[in-house]
Amino acid sequence: MKQLSVIDRILLLFTAILAAYQIAVGIDGVDAVPLWAYTTGFGVLLLAGLLLLIFGFEALESQLVMVVSTLIPLALSVGLVWEYLSAWRAPYALFAGAGFGLVVLTRLAGASRGATITLALVHGVAGLTIFGLPLLLSLRGDVGPGFALVGIGGALIGLGGLLLLFLKLGRPVLSQRMILTVLPALLLLTISAFVAGFAAGA
Amino acid sequence: MTMATKLRGQLRRYWPLIKSLQTGLLLLTGLAAYMSTRCPVSNWQTLVALTGTLFLAISGSTVLNMWYDRDIDARMQRTAGRPIPSGTVRPAEALRLGLLLAVAGVGGAVALDPLYGVVVFAGLFFDVVVYTVWLKRRTPWAILWGGVSGGMPALAGRALGAGTIEWVGVALALAVLFWIPTHIMTFSMRYFEDYRRAGVPTFPACYGFRATRMTIAVSSLLAALIMGVAAYGVGLTVGCLRLMIVLSGGLLLLAVHSLMRPSERLNFGLFKYASLYMLSAMLLFFLV
DSSP, rough: OOOOOOOOOHHHHHHHHHHHHHHOOTTTTHHHHHHHHHHHHHHHHHHHHHHHHHHHHGGOOOOHHHHTHHHHHHHHHHHHHHHOOOGGHHHHHHHHHHHHHHHHHHTOOOOOHHHHHHHHHHHHHHHHHHHHHHHHHHHTTSSGGGGGHHHHHHHHHHHHHHHHHHHHHOOOSSOHHHHHHHHHHHHHHHHHHHHHHHHHHH | OOOHHHHHHHHHHHHHOHHHHHHHHHHHHHHHHTTTTTTTOOOHHHHHHHHHHHHHHHHHHHHHHHHHHHHHHHHHHHHHHTTTTTTTSOOOHHHHHHHHHHHHHHHHHHHHHHHHHHHHHHHHIIIIIIIIITTTOOOHHHHHHHHHHHHHHHHHHHHHHHHSSSSSHEEEEEHHHHHHHHHHHHHHHTTTHHHHHHHHHOHHHHHHHHHHHHHHHHHHHHHHHHHHHHHHHHHHHHHHHHHHHHHHHHHHHHHHHHHHSSOOOHHHHHHHHHHHHHHHHHHHHHOO
C-alpha cells in the first residue's frame, strides 16, 4: 500500500487542525442537538486525519474505521436536518440511528454484499442530504450564498466515500494508488468547504 | 579554530545527551501549567526564567541518567549509539555537565521562587536518585517514580503561577504520571530483547505482554480522564472542552481496540496518539 508522503502528512495535519478549530469555535446560535451532531461529524474527521497520520493508509483497511467514518455524513446530515427541516427531525434521526445500527451489525457479521449495500445506502442518503440541502437553502435565499459551500463539502466527502467504497468492492474507479494520492487533498478541501460554509451561513 | 566553532562543536556533541524531544515535551507541560493560571503574559521575565530553569533542570536530570545508565545503554542496540556508550562524550565529562546543568536549573528555580524551586528539585531527585539509581534495576514498578518525576514540571509551573500547590496542579501532574507508563511500557515491549539483555526488569518480562497492553490502555484512559478534570479546573472554554472530549473519545476507542485486538502496531499507535493527546491538551492550556 502507498506510504504517506510529506505532502500527505501536511495536508492531513491541516485537515485535523481545521476540524479541531471548527469543534472549538462551534457554530453560533444552534441548539444542543445540531451542535453535538456537527461536533461528532467534525470530531470523526479530526480523528480520521490523526489516525491516517499515525497508521498511514493501512488504517483504511480496518473495519472499525469503516464503521466509524459512517458517522461523518450521518452526524452532519442530522445537524442540518434538525436545524433547517424541523418537520423531518424525528424521522431523519430515526433513519440515522437505525442506519448506523445496521452498518455496525452487518459489518460485525462480516464483510458481505449486504454490508456493502447497507453502507452505500446509508452513506448515499446522508451524502445527498449534505449536498442538496445547503444548496437548496442558499438558492432559495434562506441562508447566505456562502452556505452552499457546505453542500460542496458534502459532494467532496461523498466522492471520497464512493471512491473508497468501489475500491473495497474490488471494482475501483481509479487505481488504488491514485485514490490514496488524492484522498488527503480531498479531505482538506472537504473540511475547508465545511468550515467556510458554516462561517458564511452563521 | 575559533571560539565560536569550538562551542558549536561542543554543543553538537552534548545535544543528544538531553533527549531534546522528551525534554521539549516536559518543558511544554511546565509552561502550559504556568500559563493555565492566567498569569499576565506580559510578565515575560518570569516566563523566560521559567523556561530557562526548567530546561536546565530537565536537561541536567536527563544527562545524569545517561551517565548512570551508560552500562545498560551499551548493552542495548537501541541506545548503544548514544554519546557516552559510543565514546563521543567521556563519562566524567557527562557527569560534570549533568551536575552543572542540574545545579544551575535548581539554583535558578529557587532564586525565582522557593516553592517552585523545591518542586523542581523534587522532580530531579525522584528522577535521578529514586527512579534511576535506586529502583530501575530492581523492579518494573520503578516506572511509577519515573511518572512522578515526569509530572513535576507541570506541578512546578502551576505552583509558580498560582503561588501555591493546588488541586489543578496535582491533577496536571497526575495526568502526566499516567501518560509516562504508556511511553516506557511501549518501548519495553518494542525493545523487549534489548531490555532482557541489559537485565532491566520490565513489565512485559515480569507480567507478560497481555497484562502490559492492558496496563497501557488503562493508564492512557486514566491520563485522559484526569486531563479532562484538570481542563475543567483550569476553566477552559466550552468549545475547548468539546475538543478535549472528542480527542479523549479517540483515545478511548484506540485503547479499547488495542485490548480487543492486541498487536504491536496498534499498541505503538496508541502510544503515539497518547503523546499527541498530551501535546494537544498542553497547547490548549498554553494558548487559550
